[in-house]
Amino acid sequence: MGLGVERFTTQLPEHLHCFVCLDVSYPPVIVCALEHQMCESCATELRKSSSKGKCPMCAQTMLDPVRTSGVLKRAIEDYEVTCRYTGCKWVGCLLDEPTHAKSCDFREIPCALCKTPYQHSRSVQHMLVCPEEVVLCPQGGKRCARKKRCELEKHLSDFCGQWQCRVVQGCDTRTSLANLPAHEKTCADAAARIAKLEEALSGRNETLATILTELRAKLDSLDPTRHASPPRFDWPAGQPAERTVSTCTLVKQLLTRATKRRHRRATLAATALLAKPLPSPHVAVLQESAPASPPAPALA
Ligand SMILES: [Zn+2]
Ligand SMILES: [Zn+2]
Ligand SMILES: [Zn+2]
Ligand SMILES: [Zn+2]
Ligand SMILES: [Zn+2]
Ligand SMILES: [Zn+2]
Known part of the structure; x- marks a missing residue:
């Protein structure tokens, strides 16, 4: 096999193709005295085959050893090719390709651990699957x-x-793969029992809540004051509709009214006090300081 035509960016003339495999004849070798050429690998194959080293074009005995055609080789090496590694965008003449390939990011290198070749730029991805890691x-x-x-x-x-354990969240049990199903069965049964008990408990709670609501309703029906409407606010007489009076005005009016009422009460109390005849404080003092009457003289 020569070099695949798909590697070249342009089509090469007929005489640069190997007439055995039809690929580009690279490296090209002269195989007979009539200077028929083919790719080196086809020449090697032919020598081993049943034709026993006859040139397929002229049936003459093949040269031994075959010789590389320098002229053809240089002609082919001037053509532009893509990099041999898949994914690489490099393009250059065939002569420079081997040098590029040595440092190409897409070159395949054997893994240091498992020896499997992988793309140099994909070493991280390989390490995620490398069997020897x-x-x-x-x-x-x-x-x-x-x-x-x-x-x-x-x-x-x-x-x-x-x-x-995968059936019950929060279960700390750790066991072997062989014992896991048995544990999970027990664990699931226990979880189901707990769920059933919780369900029964919530049912009972609902019943209790219903009873409580009924009792409250009964209690309310026995105590009419619980539903009495709140006492009406006593708006000052002569005020416009309740909502049209601003709170500020209302408070001021109430304060004035309260002050007047207090003042009137104080005046009335003072008048009443003055109208009442009071005992003279002087008399009271005299009465208080009068000496007690001496004890009766003892009978002789
Ligand atoms: Zn060939
Ligand atoms: Zn020949
Ligand atoms: Zn490359
Ligand atoms: Zn590896
Ligand atoms: Zn469990
Ligand atoms: Zn383990």
């Missing part, structure tokens, strides 16, 4: 010893005792 157990995390990714499946199925 040492990783944490997805069930146990740090509780389990670190394992190679390729050993993880066996660890999880046969050895890991850190499988978590």
